Amino acid sequence: MNRSEKKEWPDPSMNRRTFMKVSGTLAAWVIGGPLFTKSRLSATPLLVTGENPADAIETAEDIIYSVCQMCHSRCGLRAKVKEGILLKLDGNPYHPNNRDVNGNERPDISPLETDGRLPYDTPPEVAFRSLGRMCLKGQSGIQTLYDPYRIQHPLKRVGPRNSGKWMTISWEQAFSEIAAKINVLIPPSDRDEYINPAIPELGKKRNQLAFAPGRSVEKELSERIWRSGWGTVNSNLDHTSICEATRHVANGLITWDPKGSQNSLGGGRIEGWQPDILGAEFLLFFGANPLEADFPMVGMARNLMQFKRNGGKYVAIDPRFNNTAAKATGVSGQGIPPWIPILPGTDGALAMGMIHWIIENKKYDAQYLRNTDKEAALADGEPTWSDATYLVGKFTDIQGKPFFRYVTAKEAGLSNGVTV
Numbered sequence: 001m002n003r004s005e006k007k008e009w010p011d012p013s014m015n016r017r018t019f020m021k022v023s024g025t026l027a028a029w030v031i032g033g034p035l036f037t038k039s040r041l042s043a044t045p046l047l048v049t050g051e052n053p054a055d056a057i058e059t060a061e062d063i064i065y066s067v068c069q070m071c072h073s074r075c076g077l078r079a080k081v082k083e084g085i086l087l088k089l090d091g092n093p094y095h096p097n098n099r100d101v102n103g104n105e106r107p108d109i110s111p112l113e114t115d116g117r118l119p120y121d122t123p124p125e126v127a128f129r130s131l132g133r134m135c136l137k138g139q140s141g142i143q144t145l146y147d148p149y150r151i152q153h154p155l156k157r158v159g160p161r162n163s164g165k166w167m168t169i170s171w172e173q174a175f176s177e178i179a180a181k182i183n184v185l186i187p188p189s190d191r192d193e194y195i196n197p198a199i200p201e202l203g204k205k206r207n208q209l210a211f212a213p214g215r216s217v218e219k220e221l222s223e224r225i226w227r228s229g230w231g232t233v234n235s236n237l238d239h240t241s242i243c244e245a246t247r248h249v250a251n252g253l254i255t256w257d258p259k260g261s262q263n264s265l266g267g268g269r270i271e272g273w274q275p276d277i278l279g280a281e282f283l284l285f286f287g288a289n290p291l292e293a294d295f296p297m298v299g300m301a302r303n304l305m306q307f308k309r310n311g312g313k314y315v316a317i318d319p320r321f322n323n324t325a326a327k328a329t330g331v332s333g334q335g336i337p338p339w340i341p342i343l344p345g346t347d348g349a350l351a352m353g354m355i356h357w358i359i360e361n362k363k364y365d366a367q368y369l370r371n372t373d374k375e376a377a378l379a380d381g382e383p384t385w386s387d388a389t390y391l392v393g394k395f396t397d398i399q400g401k402p403f404f405r406y407v408t409a410k411e412a413g414l415s416n417g418v419t420v
C-alpha cells in the first residue's frame with residue numbers, strides 16, 4: 001500500500017465472518033494480554049533511556065547518513081531505507097550532537113560499546129550497528145516526508161485572497177514570474193540609485209528587496225542568491241529577533257572586545273556560543289526548555305542529565321510544568337523549589353525583581369563587573385568580561401584621545417546592527 005493511502009477502520013469491505021474472527025482474536029488478546037506481556041517483559045532486558053537496539057535484519061547498504069532538518073539544531077541522522085522507502089530515522093553515531101563528544105575517554109574500549117561519537121574513519125560496514133540519540137521530533141521527520149499534504153511543488157494562488165484556490169506550477173514558471181514582478185517593482189535601471197539621496201545610509205534601491213524566510217535552514221544558499229547575487233543587505237530577515245535574541249545579546253555583552261574585528265558578526269562580540277552546562281555549579285533556566293526544545297536539544301539534554309548525575313542543581317522558571325521543570329532539582333535546605341511557575345508575560349517583572357534584590361543585597365560580583373574589557377579580564381584570570389553596567393562608555397577618537405559618551409543600543413548589546 002502506498003503510504004499516503006488511508007485505510008478506514010473498520011474496513012467497509014470486511015464481512016461478518018471476518019469481523020467475528022478479528023474480534024475473537026482481540027478478545028483472546030485482552031484476556032491473555034497481561035500474562036503474555038508479563039512473560040515478554042521478564043524475557044526482555046530493560047532499556048536505559050536513550051538506548052535503541054539496532055534492527056537485526058538491516059545491513060550497511062540500508063543506511064544513509066544525513067542531517068535532520070526538523071529544527072535548527074541540525075543533528076546528524078541515520079536513515080534506514082529499504083526498496084526506496086524510508087522506514088526509520090535514528091541519530092547519526094558519527095555526529096557530535098547525537099553521541100557524546102567526550103565519550104571516548106576510554107581508549108581501551110571500542111567506541112561501538114561506549115556513548116562516544118564514532119571516529120570518522122569507522123567504516124560504514126562497522127558503524128551501521130551503532131545508533132546515536134535522536135529526539136522524538138527528529139524521529140517524526142518520517143511523517144513530514146510522507147505527509148499526504150506536504151507541499152512538494154510551487155503553488156500559485158489563482159483566486160482572491162483567502163479563497164483557497166491554488167494551482168501547481170513548475171519551478172521554472174515560479175522563478176520567471178517572480179523575476180518579472182521584481183523587475184516591475186525595482187527596474188534593473190534603478191537598482192544602483194539611492195533609495196533617498198538625502199539619507200544615503202539607506203543604501204541603493206537593491207536594498208528594497210527583502211528576503212524574509214522565517215527560519216532559513218539553507219541560509220548559506222539564500223545568502224548567495226540574495227546578498228551576493230542580487231546585492232540587498234536585507235537578505236535574511238529571520239525570526240531571531242523574537243526567538244533567541246536574548247542569548248545573542250547576553251553572549252555579546254560578556255565578550256565585547258572594542259578591538260575585535262568590526263567586520264565580524266557583532267563587531268567584536270562573540271554571540272553564537274552555548275552555555276557550559278557540564279562546567280556549571282548551578283543552572284537557572286529562564287524561558288528555556290532544554291529537555292524539549294532548546295538547540296541543539298539532543299546534546300543539551302544529554303549534558304543536563306549528566307550535570308544532574310554529577311550532583312549539579314538546577315531550577316526551571318516556566319508557566320508550564322514542562323519536562324525540564326519535571327526533572328529539575330531545586331536546592332533542598334535553602335527553600336529553592338525545582339520549578340517556579342510564573343504567570344505568562346511576567347518574566348520581565350521577575351527578572352527586574354531579581355536584579356533589584358541582587359543590587360539591594362550587594363550579591364553581585366563586584367570584581368567581575370570591574371573587568372570592562374578583555375585586558376582587565378585576562379589580568380583577573382576571567383575568560384569573559386562585561387561593560388553592561390555602564391550607560392556611558394569610554395571611547396577613543398581618531399587621534400587616540402579618549403572621550404566619553406552615551407553608548408548606542410548596538411554598543412549596549414541591545415542590537416548588533418546586523419541580524420538581531
Ligand code: SF4
Nearest residue numbers: 068071074075135138
Ligand atoms: S534536536 Fe531533534 S529535531 Fe532538532 S535537529 Fe536534533 S534530532 Fe532533529
